[in-house]
Each structure stands twice: as C-alpha cells, then as structure tokens.
Amino acid sequence: MIAKSDKNATIFIVLAVIFFMIGGLLTTVVPPLVDRSWGKAFENSDPAKGPTGKLQPYTEQQLKGRAIYVREGCWYCHTQQTRTLLADTKRSGWRGVDSPVSTPDEFVYDNPHMFGTKRTGPDLSRVGGKYDAQWHRTHFKNPRDLVPGSIMPPFPWIANNEEDFQAMVAYLQTLGRGKNWRPENDFEK
Numbered sequence: 001m002i003a004k005s006d007k008n009a010t011i012f013i014v015l016a017v018i019f020f021m022i023g024g025l026l027t028t029v030v031p032p033l034v035d036r037s038w039g040k041a042f043e044n045s046d047p048a049k050g051p052t053g054k055l056q057p058y059t060e061q062q063l064k065g066r067a068i069y070v071r072e073g074c075w076y077c078h079t080q081q082t083r084t085l086l087a088d089t090k091r092s093g094w095r096g097v098d099s100p101v102s103t104p105d106e107f108v109y110d111n112p113h114m115f116g117t118k119r120t121g122p123d124l125s126r127v128g129g130k131y132d133a134q135w136h137r138t139h140f141k142n143p144r145d146l147v148p149g150s151i152m153p154p155f156p157w158i159a160n161n162e163e164d165f166q167a168m169v170a171y172l173q174t175l176g177r178g179k180n181w182r183p184e185n186d187f188e189k
C-alpha cells in the first residue's frame with residue numbers, strides 16, 4: 001500500500017490525510033484525555049511556590065469586561081499565553097521574579113479562550129496586578145501619554161464609560177492572578 005502511494009496520487013493523498021489526522025488527534029484530543037488535571041482549575045497549595053491560592057471563576061463584572069475585550073478586538077494585537085521563552089517570562093516578570101509559563105489549568109473558565117496569535121502588543125496573560133486603574137484609564141484615553149510611540153489605538157469610549165471601564169479593569173486584573181506569582185504590594189484593583 002505504502003509502496004503504491006509512490007505512483008498513485010489518490011492513494012498518496014488519502015494516506016497523507018490519514019497520517020495528518022492521526023497526528024492532529026494525538027496532539028490535541030488525546031493529551032487532555034490522558035492527563036485529567038488539565039481540566040481542573042489551577043491550584044497552588046504549596047507555600048514554597050509562593051502565596052497559596054486557587055483560580056476563581058469570573059464574576060459578572062469580570063465577564064462583562066471580558067465581553068468588551070472580545071468586542072473591541074483587543075485579541076487582534078494581544079496574546080494571552082506565556083511561552084517557555086525567556087523573552088516571555090522575563091518580559092512579563094515583575095521585580096526580578098520571572099513570570100510562570102502558561103498552563104492549561106489557568107484557562108478552565110475561559111470560553112472561548114483568548115490565547116490570540118498576533119503579538120503586535122505585549123502578551124497580557126500576566127498583566128493582572130501590574131498597573132492600577134488610573135494607569136489603565138490614562139492608557140485607554142491615549143496610550144501615547146504613557147508610552148511614547150505606542151501604536152495601541154486610544155479607546156476613549158471605554159475610559160469615559162464608568163461601568164464599562166470598571167468591568168474592563170476588573171477583567172484585566174484577573175489575568176495571571178490565579179497563579180499568585182507576583183511578589184507582594186502590587187495592585188489588587
């Protein structure tokens with residue numbers, strides 16, 4: 001059969017599709033079936049790894065902020081996945097502490113997930129607690145006021161609508177907080 005595919009295009013294509021699908025299934029569907037912990041909310045019960053905590057489901061307000069994040073297409077420019085690269089863990093790090101790499105148990109309440117693919121702006125998976133609400137307000141009004149040369153567009157309609165703004169910030173502050181990895185005295189709100 002394999003030898004025949006050398007000369008017969010139909011057999012070649014059918015075999016290629018079958019092998020491609022086996023590869024796809026083995027790397028996407030099978031792993032979460034084998035390792036069930038992937039579907040459980042992240043839990044850090046080891047004090048040696050930092051403050052203990054467990055990933056919490058989103059509140060109404062945070063879900064509203066998340067809906068605005070989707071609506072405004074923040075995910076066109078921002079990813080939410082810290083890869084195993086130093087460029088990611090150092091960039092999202094805080095006060096000398098490298099940020100942890102993303103794991104599946106962080107995203108159990110995300111539906112659909114906001115991993116994104118395009119890193120026009122920095123990754124946001126660890127931005128929770130990095131800035132306070134005032135920073136976010138100024139940044140939404142005009143990113144250039146805080147980061148000269150920023151190519152992020154202004155979102156004044158978020159900054160000027162109190163309810164939307166509070167919801168957006170509440171959502172942003174959850175990003176990465178489940179891991180409880182930041183040293184103390186960062187921004188809760």
Ligand code: HEC
Nearest residue numbers: 072073074076077120121122127143147150151152153155
């Ligand atoms: C056109 C691409 C683009 C879009 C759309 C966009 N951003 Fe940005 N964003 C950027 C860039 C570039 C930066 C880096 C410069 C800066 O901080 O302004 C950035 C920075 C940020 C930061 C600071 C990150 C850090 O670690 O310093 C936050 C928070 C943020 N964006 C949130 C948002 C939110 C929320 C939305 C949707 C309402 C959004 N962005 C939409 C491009 C974008």
